[in-house]
Amino acid sequence: MRLAHARTADGDRPVVHLDGQWYDLRPLHAAVTPAVLGPDALAAIRSASLPAVAEPTEFAPPLTGIGKIVCIGLNYTDHAEETGATAPPEPILFMKAPDTVVGPTDDVLIPRTSVKTDYEVELAIVIGSTARYLASPDEALAHVAGYAVSNDVSERTFQIERGGQWDKGKNCETFNPFGPWIETDVADPQDLELKLWVNGDLRQNGNTKNQIFGVAHVVWYLSQFMTLYPGDVINTGTPAGVAMGRADGQFLRDGDVVELEITGLGRQRQTFRPA
Template sequence: MKLLRVGPAGHERPALLDADGVARDIGGLLGGAEGAGGARDIDGSLLADPDALARIAAADPAGLPALDAGLRIGPPLARIGKIVCIGLNYHDHAIETGAQPPAEPVVFMKAPDTVVGPYDTVLVPRGSTKTDWEVELAVVIGRELRYAASRQEAMAAVAGYAVAHDVSEREFQTERGGQWDKGKNCETFNPLGPWLVTADEVPDPQALSLKLWVNGRLRQDGTTGDQIFPVAEVVRYLSHFMTLYPGDVINTGTPAGVALGQPEPRPYLRAGDVVELTIDGLGRQRQELKPA
């Protein structure tokens, strides 16, 4: 299934994308307990509810109300618990930045409030001169996981996948002291979506093409097959350092082609730039950058 959320920010409606690309309202199918924000939504509680997911999968999309095609598409997941990110997870990206491939996954966090919709505006932070792009495969957790004993156990906890744009401010990240968090948690720095694609539609997460364009110029063109630590290992590894809960998101790293890896003068993002990105089968994003 391709699940999405449609409507103004803070008032999105849960939906299912049908075979013709029409968003169908699934609010009437969700039932059960309500989420913390009111009516039940596409969130961790839904992903952990096999009965609710089965109702959605069994429904005839033609019998569900069609939502206006002109409505905003929001992030496909509400009430995200945490966003765990993996740095330097592609061989070619490590090479372009002059870093040695890590012996263990490089882990950092992004706050859930960095998440915006796939077509929402991205804000260039005040004082920024090194805002950078990063297309990433996002993994969405659907089952509580701790101390996974195998990669198979880890993958059983994956509910689905989405496109993530891990926007980064490189000066804040690496030149201002402390940890990477200052360059990763600026407002709007994690567009997500357009869809949450359930795991059954992605039989091999290590065989996905990732692409990103800036102002129409192809900048990133990679494959998840180049990951140093594949999805199953990333999920297994993280479960030994933190409990993963339904509704948590893992950004699994970016391939080569970021501005940081380009020769001087590096083409960092500026207000007015347009970024587009896509991953096989997971949809496409487009953001215009504006000043904060």
């Protein structure tokens, strides 16, 4: 099942994809919010009789009311190698503000003074039920509502060369394109291909099986330090191929087009523009 917001001339419309058909979700919910993500609510959607709609031509972010976005750094073996970093013994954490989220085809704004704006295709976990102090990773996936595509856009000068925390390079306006949908039925989150192109050039081509800390471990680990609530999002790191890891750099400039996709989770396309 896919949960999404179709962008229409009359505003964003909540929709759901079941058995090859898109349906209007408004008879049950005015929007896809954290309240929609619990097991009972998802079961009710599956059993409801909803009006069919045409396949959306444009999507807004698939979730409103995101509580927090927690991100995992250096979580792929090949990405750690390309940046010259040692694989961390525990997950590296940083946060992104929910107001960085934009739709999967919205423009991304290159910050003023930026010379190192970078791209990162990432698997996003969407939490569906409250998780705190989970006893083991075996309990984690029961708290996941679904998965989506995130582009964890970063400004590397702000992040690395300006002192302080990574948050400065991660929270610029429009720095988290999200969607097009939340997929609730993923058989194995540890076997998904992630790809990203810049102006048609394939830059990233990875698989979640190469994560240092898998999805279940990440959710369990985070629950030891913070409570995860329905509607929280976790960006789980990026594979090799980011501009920071390339000998030629090739950071993003005005007019560059970035496209990215993850198996079964849809595709994004952004044009980068100056703020």
